[in-house]
Amino acid sequence: MRHANSTGTDVTRVLVTGVRGKTGLPLATSLVARQGVEVRGGSSDPSTVDIAGVHPVAFSWDEPAGWAAATDGIDAVYVVRPDRADAPELVGALVAGTPPSTRVVLLSDKDGGHPGSDYPAGWAPSVERVVRGSGRPWTILRPGWFMQVFTDPRFYAHQIADAGELPFPSGDAALAWIDACDIAAVAERALVEDGHAGRTYQLSGPESLSLPRTAELLSAAVGHPVIHRDLTIDEAVAGTEGFERDLNRLTFERVRAGGFAEVTDTVAQVTGTAPKSLRDFLSANAQALRRTGR
Numbered sequence: 031m032r033h034a035n036s037t038g039t040d041v042t043r044v045l046v047t048g049v050r051g052k053t054g055l056p057l058a059t060s061l062v063a064r065q066g067v068e069v070r071g072g073s074s075d076p077s078t079v080d081i082a083g084v085h086p087v088a089f090s091w092d093e094p095a096g097w098a099a100a101t102d103g104i105d106a107v108y109v110v111r112p113d114r115a116d117a118p119e120l121v122g123a124l125v126a127g128t129p130p131s132t133r134v135v136l137l138s139d140k141d142g143g144h145p146g147s148d149y150p151a152g153w154a155p156s157v158e159r160v161v162r163g164s165g166r167p168w169t170i171l172r173p174g175w176f177m178q179v180f181t182d183p184r185f186y187a188h189q190i191a192d193a194g195e196l197p198f199p200s201g202d203a204a205l206a207w208i209d210a211c212d213i214a215a216v217a218e219r220a221l222v223e224d225g226h227a228g229r230t231y232q233l234s235g236p237e238s239l240s241l242p243r244t245a246e247l248l249s250a251a252v253g254h255p256v257i258h259r260d261l262t263i264d265e266a267v268a269g270t271e272g273f274e275r276d277l278n279r280l281t282f283e284r285v286r287a288g289g290f291a292e293v294t295d296t297v298a299q300v301t302g303t304a305p306k307s308l309r310d311f312l313s314a315n316a317q318a319l320r321r322t323g324r
């Protein structure tokens with residue numbers, strides 16, 4: 031459904047949760063560039079949202095009382111899954127409060143496609159299930175690991191820039207790293223164009239790379255050697271606890287079993303443009319790779 035704005039022009043209203051995040055930011059930026067699309071940028075701290083053309087709105091998973099204001103009159107919502115145990119209930123409640131014809135695009139991940147009803151293996155499928163059962167037109171995105179983990183200080187940016195190493199428990203497995211901007215490009219189509227309802231998209235970058243090969247590409251991009259250090263899964267999850275630890279353990283087990291190696295052509299099929307390679311991503315983000323702010 032489209033709405034008339036104050037000047038009588040038809041608009042499509044889209045709520046982007048996690049608008050400051052890796053996919054939310056490029057998604058909001060490309061949506062506002064579209065004619066007739068009004069973007070609400072959801073953040074737990076909306077005063078920090080400064081994206082040209084985007085209307086900041088308060089959206090926190092911890093404050094359900096604020097959701098109605100964020101979802102009032104929307105036509106589509108981009109749901110960045112909160113990685114916490116109660117995500118199935120939270121996502122279900124959020125979607126249930128949207129207008130009945132709202133297009134719902136869920137950012138899930140590869141784990142959503144693994145069968146499992148036990149904890150934590152059944153968690154990602156449960157979040158997907160509530161969206162599929164919501165009665166709204168839905169699209170589910172299942173990307174692999176984001177290339178942005180190499181530039182994000184919460185992941186590997188410091189180790190790459192400062193220690194020259196990439197500590198990652200891959201065994202001999204490869205990963206088809208994907209640029210989060212390519213996920214955003216798919217989400218953009220699913221939110222405002224027809225033909226994506228009821229689809230579950232497996233998303234990957236254009237090639238599957240071993241960790242030693244990934245480290246070689248990082249070395250070339252940062253201008254000093256970066257060595258892959260293979261960790262045990264226990265080492266990789268050290269310092270985390272509870273749900274986060276269980277989920278990380280499961281994810282790394284699936285990495286080691288090759289669950290993140292598959293290359294798909296979905297990004298190109300949906301957007302008409304091939305996904306970016308890791309080499310492209312690294313050359314476009316060379317500065318961020320070299321400076322970690324430490």
Ligand SMILES: NC(=O)c1ccc[n+]([C@@H]2O[C@H](COP(=O)([O-])OP(=O)(O)OC[C@H]3O[C@@H](n4cnc5c(N)ncnc54)[C@H](OP(=O)(O)O)[C@@H]3O)[C@@H](O)[C@H]2O)c1
Binds near residue numbers: 054089112
């Ligand atoms: N990183 C990967 O490689 C990868 C791969 C596949 C799937 N995924 C999935 O993608 C999703 C996003 O992960 P990410 O690491 O890329 O994070 P991200 O989108 O870069 O950042 C998370 C977002 O969550 C928002 N947020 C934090 N606390 C919040 C709260 N209480 N209520 C509402 N929003 C809150 C943050 O915005 P504010 O601080 O502005 O609220 C931020 O924009 C996760 O479900 C993850 O499992 C990630």
